[in-house]
Amino acid sequence: MITLALSKGRIFDETLPLLKAAGIEVLDDPDKTRKLILATNQPDVRVVLVRATDVPTYVQYGGADLGITGLDTLLEHGMEWGGAASSTGLYQPLDLQIAKCRISVAVREGFDYAAAVRQGSRLTVATKYVAIAREFFAAKGVHVDLIKLYGSMELAPLTGLADAIVDLVSTGNTLKANHLVEVEHIMDISSRLVVNQAALKLKREPIRRIIDAFAGVVGQK
Ligand code: PRT
Ligand code: MG
Numbered sequence: 001m002i003t004l005a006l007s008k009g010r011i012f013d014e015t016l017p018l019l020k021a022a023g024i025e026v027l028d029d030p031d032k033t034r035k036l037i038l039a040t041n042q043p044d045v046r047v048v049l050v051r052a053t054d055v056p057t058y059v060q061y062g063g064a065d066l067g068i069t070g071l072d073t074l075l076e077h078g079m080e081w082g083g084a085a086s087s088t089g090l091y092q093p094l095d096l097q098i099a100k101c102r103i104s105v106a107v108r109e110g111f112d113y114a115a116a117v118r119q120g121s122r123l124t125v126a127t128k129y130v131a132i133a134r135e136f137f138a139a140k141g142v143h144v145d146l147i148k149l150y151g152s153m154e155l156a157p158l159t160g161l162a163d164a165i166v167d168l169v170s171t172g173n174t175l176k177a178n179h180l181v182e183v184e185h186i187m188d189i190s191s192r193l194v195v196n197q198a199a200l201k202l203k204r205e206p207i208r209r210i211i212d213a214f215a216g217v218v219g220q221k
Pocket of ligand 1: 051069071173
């Protein structure tokens with residue numbers, strides 16, 4: 001049995017066409033069932049639904065053989081920057097080019113971020129992405145106090161909780177609606193296929209077949 005970990009919502013929705021092109025059809029609609037294990041048309045392939053941030057954990061510890069997760073989530077989980085294999089035991093063979101966005105620094109309209117950086121001010125930054133933010137500001141030589149949040153980052157600069165946020169931006173509509181402006185583009189994000197390295201050795205044949213099918217679909221073969 002091959003187990004693929006996915007999160008509900010945008011990753012599941014954008015993965016379905018890739019699975020279909022690879023000949024795998026999920027037999028249940030996650031929005032209509034309470035099941036967390038979904039069968040597919042391939043008797044030896046199943047999908048498990050987990051929280052987006054739990055996908056790397058499932059794959060790392062073998063609760064799933066493969067998973068699909070954002071680069072943001074992988075980097076926060078401890079995947080080395082740009083690394084293929086890493087200490088986490090996760091092998092990252094493919095950029096699936098789905099759920100694309102960018103990770104950026106944003107501040108309240110009217111906050112002079114450039115001046116604050118120039119003057120060497122200490123900035124308070126609220127984010128779900130503490131590791132990415134720490135690495136980014138350290139490389140830039142900016143002193144920051146990081147505040148970990150789990151959601152609604154946009155609220156932090158508006159309430160005085162923080163000077164800036166580090167968050168994902170796609171259309172920019174959420175920032176605009178909250179009178180925030182993007183002042184740094186940290187990196188582009190897309191979702192990645194990750195594979196448990198031990199599973200790849202033990203179930204090489206069927207896992208390779210899935211990786212190759214995805215690779216064919218995203219044109220990276
Ligand atoms: O929702 P939950 O807490 O369960 O987990 P999650 O938020 O991690 O999952 P989900 O499904 O929201 O996101 C999964 C992955 O999708 C992320 O890890 C990213 O890799 C990717 N992705 C792509 C995005 C976006 N685009 C995105 N726009 N994830 C979140 N957003 C949010 C962003 O945080 C901000 O609040 O959408 C808002 C901005 O969108 P725009 O279009 O207004 O700019
Ligand atoms: Mg979300």
